[in-house]
Amino acid sequence: MEDLERNLLTTEAVAWPLERWEQLHDFAVGGMQSPGLSDETRLRWGHLALTAISRKEPSQTPQQTMADSAHVRAYMIREFGVSNADAARDLLALCSEILRNVGVSLDAGARLAEGWKSGPRDQMLQLRRIKNMLTPLLPVRALLTGDDSTFQETLAWLELVPRLP
Numbered sequence: 001m002e003d004l005e006r007n008l009l010t011t012e013a014v015a016w017p018l019e020r021w022e023q024l025h026d027f028a029v030g031g032m033q034s035p036g037l038s039d040e041t042r043l044r045w046g047h048l049a050l051t052a053i054s055r056k057e058p059s060q061t062p063q064q065t066m067a068d069s070a071h072v073r074a075y076m077i078r079e080f081g082v083s084n085a086d087a088a089r090d091l092l093a094l095c096s097e098i099l100r101n102v103g104v105s106l107d108a109g110a111r112l113a114e115g116w117k118s119g120p121r122d123q124m125l126q127l128r129r130i131k132n133m134l135t136p137l138l139p140v141r142a143l144l145t146g147d148d149s150t151f152q153e154t155l156a157w158l159e160l161v162p163r164l165p
Helices: 002-007 018-032 039-059 062-080 091-102 106-114 121-143 149-163
Strands: none
Touching: 002 039, 018 039, 018 062, 039 062, 062 091, 062 121, 091 121, 091 149, 106 121, 106 149, 121 149
């Protein structure tokens, strides 16, 4: 693992083809989810998965990148707890980033969700991307407590998820 982490800092790694980043992502997610490893090692694998996602970013839409990242980060939060010292496990930051990438207001999202079956394909895809970004937060919903407006807005969006395509 140390060799891989060191290798990612080289200029050669920056030039890796997309397929190699996808392989690293899959491999790292497997390591992160491996219960036989220590928490510290699993967290390191999670960070490697996030590195791979960021390197795949130019080949994806911002919403795809956010959805991929949200899956890894929400898993890390669920398994290892919220941490303000670890940006990957900062729940408030994750919610804020998702809300920035949603692209529509909650009211507009609710209106679009009502008629998504009869709406244009682009609109349906937009709603699907929103759902893909929000769904990873469902298992950590109970952690969205307090009066923070970001948490309140996130909870409102999560109520809308079942109505999205």
